[in-house]
Amino acid sequence: MSEPIIKFDKVVKRFGDLTVLDELDFQVEQGEKVTIIGPSGSGKSTVLRVLMTLEKINEGVVYIGGEPLWHESRNGKLHEASEAHLRKMRNQMGMVFQQFNLFPHMTVLRNLTEAPVRVLGMSKADVRQRGEELLDLVGLSDQKDKYPHQLSGGQQQRVGIARALAMRPRIMLFDEPTSALDPELVGEVLNVIRRLAKEHDLTMLLVTHEMHFAQQISDRVCFFDKGKIKEQGTPEELFKAPKEARTQEFLKAVLNPD
Amino acid sequence: MFFGIEWDTSSNLAFALSILPILLIGLWVTIQATVLGFFIALILGLVLATLKSAPTRLISWPAKAITEFIRDTPLLVQLFFLYYVLPDYGIVLPAFLTGALALGVQYSAYTSEVYRAGLEAVAKGQHEAARALNLPSPRTFTHVILPQAIPRIIPALGNYLVSIMKDVPVLSVVTVLEMLNVATIIGDRTFNYLIPLSMVGGLYLILTLLASSGVRYIDVHLPKRGLSLK
Numbered sequence: 001m002s003e004p005i006i007k008f009d010k011v012v013k014r015f016g017d018l019t020v021l022d023e024l025d026f027q028v029e030q031g032e033k034v035t036i037i038g039p040s041g042s043g044k045s046t047v048l049r050v051l052m053t054l055e056k057i058n059e060g061v062v063y064i065g066g067e068p069l070w071h072e073s074r075n076g077k078l079h080e081a082s083e084a085h086l087r088k089m090r091n092q093m094g095m096v097f098q099q100f101n102l103f104p105h106m107t108v109l110r111n112l113t114e115a116p117v118r119v120l121g122m123s124k125a126d127v128r129q130r131g132e133e134l135l136d137l138v139g140l141s142d143q144k145d146k147y148p149h150q151l152s153g154g155q156q157q158r159v160g161i162a163r164a165l166a167m168r169p170r171i172m173l174f175d176e177p178t179s180a181l182d183p184e185l186v187g188e189v190l191n192v193i194r195r196l197a198k199e200h201d202l203t204m205l206l207v208t209h210e211m212h213f214a215q216q217i218s219d220r221v222c223f224f225d226k227g228k229i230k231e232q233g234t235p236e237e238l239f240k241a242p243k244e245a246r247t248q249e250f251l252k253a254v255l256n257p258d
Numbered sequence: 259m260f261f262g263i264e265w266d267t268s269s270n271l272a273f274a275l276s277i278l279p280i281l282l283i284g285l286w287v288t289i290q291a292t293v294l295g296f297f298i299a300l301i302l303g304l305v306l307a308t309l310k311s312a313p314t315r316l317i318s319w320p321a322k323a324i325t326e327f328i329r330d331t332p333l334l335v336q337l338f339f340l341y342y343v344l345p346d347y348g349i350v351l352p353a354f355l356t357g358a359l360a361l362g363v364q365y366s367a368y369t370s371e372v373y374r375a376g377l378e379a380v381a382k383g384q385h386e387a388a389r390a391l392n393l394p395s396p397r398t399f400t401h402v403i404l405p406q407a408i409p410r411i412i413p414a415l416g417n418y419l420v421s422i423m424k425d426v427p428v429l430s431v432v433t434v435l436e437m438l439n440v441a442t443i444i445g446d447r448t449f450n451y452l453i454p455l456s457m458v459g460g461l462y463l464i465l466t467l468l469a470s471s472g473v474r475y476i477d478v479h480l481p482k483r484g485l486s487l488k
Contacts, residue, residue, distance in 0.1 A: 052390050087392055095390040099385035105405045105484025113403065114487075115391035149483060187362060 003066045005030045005171065005203050006051065011060035013046055013227075020046045022227035023060065028171075033197050033204045035214040035235075039250060044207045048173040052095045053086050053206070064089055064171070074102030091119070094164030097175040100156045102148040108135065108159050109144040112166045119167070127166075134162040140194050154185030156160075158192050165196075172196070174206040186210065193217065211254060215239055223247045260444060267448060274453050276290035277444055281457055284440030285465070291358050291436060292423040298362025299418065303369025310374060328367040333380070333428055336360050341432045357429035361422050368418055376433055377403060406484035416473030437461065 006028040018041045028034050036044040049055040052061060053069070061078065062069040071078040072085050074085055081089075103111050112131035116122050122130075135141045138158035140151075141206035148156050164172060174193065178186040190213050197204055197217045208214055214221055215235040222232040223244070231244045242248045259265070261283050266276040309321035328336070332453050337360040344351065351359070388398040430439035441458045445451035 052386075054386050054389060090390070090392045093390075097383060097387065097390075099383050101381075101387035103384065103387070103402055103484075103487075105481070108485045110487055115388075115393050118394065118397055119392045145488075147483065147486070163391070 004028060005032075005065055006205070007063040007066075009061045009063065010046070011050070011062055012058045013043070013050060013055060014058050020227050021050070021057070024228060026222070026229060028203060028205060029122075031201045031203055032208070033217055033219050035206045035208060035216060035218040035221045036224055037208070037211070037221060037250075037254075038230075042224040043227040044224045045175050046051060048095065048175045048207060051078050051171070052093055052173055053090055064092060082188065092169060093169065093171045093173060094167050094169035095173040095175065096157070096160050096164050096177045098179050100148070100153075100160045100180070101161070102156055102159055104148050107145050107147060108140065108151070111148070111159060112163050115163075131162075131166060134165055135159075135197075137165075138162045139188075152185060153181045154188045157181065157189045161189075161192055161196070162197045169202070171205065171239065174208070176207050176209065178208065178210060208253065211239070211251075223250065225250075259446070260440070265444070265448065267450070270453060273448075273450065274457060277454055278457070280444065281437055281440055281454065281461060282377060283462055284437035287354070287434065288423065288426045288436040288465075291354065291361065291426045291429060292419065294355075294358040295361030295365065295422050295426075296419050298359060299365035299369045299422070300415070302362060304373060306340035306366055306370035307373035311377075312371065325367045325370055328364060333360065333364045333425060334431065336364055337428060337432060353429070353433045357426075357432060357434045360433060361425060361429075364425075365418055365422055366392045370396075372411055372414040372418070373407075376407040376414070376459060379410050396461065401487065405487065408485055409480040409482060413473060413477040416469075420469045420473065423465060423469060425464070 004027040006026070008021075008024045008026040011021050011024045011026075013233075014021065022043075022048070024043070026047070028204070032079050032122075036047060038044045046055060048132060050057055051069070057070055061071060067089070068078060069086075069089050070081050070129070072081050073079070103114070106114060109128065113124070113127045116127045116130070117124055120127075132141060132144065135144055138161055140155060140158055140162070143151060143155065143159075148159065151159065161177070177193065178189050181189065193204075194213075194217055196202060202228065206214070206218070218235050220232060221231075221235050221238045223230050223238060223242075225246050230248045231238065231242060238247070239251065242251055259279050264276065265280075265282050266272040306321055306325055310318050310325065312318045312321070337357065340351075340360050340363075341353070341356050344356070372429035384402055384406065385398070388402050393402065426436050427438035429436055430442070433439070437458050442451070444454045
């Protein structure tokens with residue numbers, strides 16, 4: 001088997017006294033679509049935030065394509081990574097946020113072009129063209145000159161997805177992309193993610209509460225509890241025949257809330 | 259006679275009209291002191307804000323202490339200090355400059371907080387999105403954070419401009435011939451304080467109302483979501 005594209009090796013993340021990731025071992029293969037589910041506070045968003053280098057880790061090593069993310073090896077030893085190293089590693093990932101985090105003062109198209117022009121050193125014309133293609137992909141080509149506040153939540157999140165894709169990442173991280181949306185707007189965002197999952201060989205890591213959606217798009221579902229993977233398997237295995245009592249309890253609570 | 263202008267004490271109205279040009283000369287000094295003091299406060303405040311947000315405590319702590327010290331001591335004390343103590347160390351400034359400097363130093367403590375609060379009010383998610391997109395930090399500051407902070411900063415700075423204007427009469431104690439000082443000198447010479455002081459109050463009222471409505475106008479017309487980038 002080839003090298004996993006993402007590998008957590010005994011990763012510990014603490015916030016003060018609270019241990020959010022508890023010696024986590026976790027791997028994702030190239031092109032795999034993995035969904036993380038679990039109760040709040042189980043550390044599932046932290047996994048994404050650590051990968052996007054928004055949260056430092058306390059112990060262990062995270063590898064992206066075999067290379068340490070938070071460390072650099074010099075003289076055979078691992079040292080804390082420099083900003084230059086983090087910049088290089090970060091370029092391989094894109095993130096979609098729960099709260100969209102679009103730049104409110106930039107037009108939709110500018111949201112998509114700002115970073116690629118600066119970071120990838122592509123020409124403005126190329127970046128604009130690519131931006132328009134991506135807006136087309138998420139079904140928003142007629143909205144490119146609007147500002148985020150003029151769009152619905154669902155449209156804003158689709159812009160968020162296009163913005164992350166504009167950086168040509170190998171790995172896409174979705175942090176509860178539909179949790180801040182009105183129920184009737186969830187579908188349009190899930191449709192975009194579903195299409196991405198089908199048509200692209202992107203590696204996708206998704207934290208969500210949409211269990212049916214997770215079932216449809218995932219190669220593998222991981223149930224997180226207390227900073228560890230309590231149980232994982234194909235959607236079939238995990239949703240139809242969970243082994244662990246904690247998983248059964250969680251699934252029962254989210255699938256049949258009454 | 260003052261500034262070469264004679265006054266006419268034959269009636270209250272004639273007196274008021276005759277000293278108006280004298281007071282307007284004082285008003286002009288008031289405006290100059292306000293503008294210069296505000297300018298110093300803007301620059302010095304930016305320096306203090308930058309130092310206070312420095313990553314090392316060796317720099318940020320003294321800057322915070324200085325801000326706190328400036329804020330917690332009266333303007334008059336600072337003014338006397340600059341006016342009487344600086345010459346002992348060979349720094350002799352005209353009264354007007356000393357006064358404007360005192361105003362600028364005093365208000366730099368406030369403007370530095372305005373800058374800081376404005377920058378911190380930009381949502382954390384904006385920093386995270388910029389980081390996730392790998393935007394370089396300087397670019398993040400100038401094109402993501404600053405355009406969103408400026409519309410919050412400007413109205414607050416405008417309010418301090420109005421405050422500085424109302425503090426200019428303090429400079430009269432170090433002989434700056436701003437409007438209040440001019441009015442009391444007229445009073446001393448004519449034994450009529452009522453009319454010149456009332457006029458100072460009236461002129462201040464007009465000036466403050468104008469400045470406040472200017473600040474409000476800017477506030478209303480600033481783009482709330484940040485200076486737009488197409």
